[in-house]
Amino acid sequence: MTSTYQAVVRTDSVIRALVPEDLADVLEMEVRSYSHPWSEAVFRDCFRPDYRLYACDCGAALGGYAIVAYLFDEAHLLNLCVPPERRREGVGRQLLRYLIARAAHEGMKQALLEVRVSNLSAIALYESEGFRGIGRRPGYYPAADGREDASVMAIDLCVI
Ligand SMILES: CC(C)(COP(=O)(O)OP(=O)(O)OC[C@H]1O[C@@H](n2cnc3c(N)ncnc32)[C@H](O)[C@@H]1OP(=O)(O)O)[C@@H](O)C(=O)NCCC(=O)NCCS
Helix, strand or coil, X not given: CCCCCCCCCCCCCEEEECCHHHHHHHHHHHHHHCCCCCCHHHHHCCCCCCEEEEEEECCCCEEEEEEEEEECCEEEEEEEECCHHHCCCCHHHHHHHHHHHHXXXXXXXXXXXXXXXXXXXXXXXXXXXXXXXXXXXXXXXXXXXXXEEEEEEEEECCCC
């Protein structure tokens, strides 16, 4: 593995724990970012000991957030989101590198995620950070015209 796995790539923002007080901002970003956004109840259910919730703090406003669930020795990335006005600035990559580094540090052996097969920008980000497709879940996501497949992607953390 190369030096890709640095926890910080931007100097004008920090990654910190997401807290319940962030939820109003998170929900606002969520509805602007997804066709089928998570509800407040789903986010509140993520405040558990085996979950990691991260916020990118850019000062005045949140620059993005990530939700990870630890299951045995696997880190499942459940949500990674950057608001439209902050995209292509490196925030998503910063969050992803941070959560991966933390997961490896905490003994996770693999990171996994599902992503809509149409979500080419997210897939490009994950591939550029070393994730590889390991499968496909037919009809995993709701979609405007029915269901959409998920691509399952994973990265081995043992080599980090
Ligand atoms: C996916 C997402 C988190 C990326 O966040 P971001 O901050 O814009 O990403 P970055 O600026 O760190 O970009 C990192 C890389 O991702 C890829 N990428 C990001 N947006 C892209 C786009 N619109 N088109 C093509 N590639 C893209 C590129 O490889 C990019 O590297 P580059 O800028 O050097 O070319 C963001 O687009 C988002 O929140 N989308 C809506 C929610 C979502 O789909 N989340 C993923 C669920 S699985």
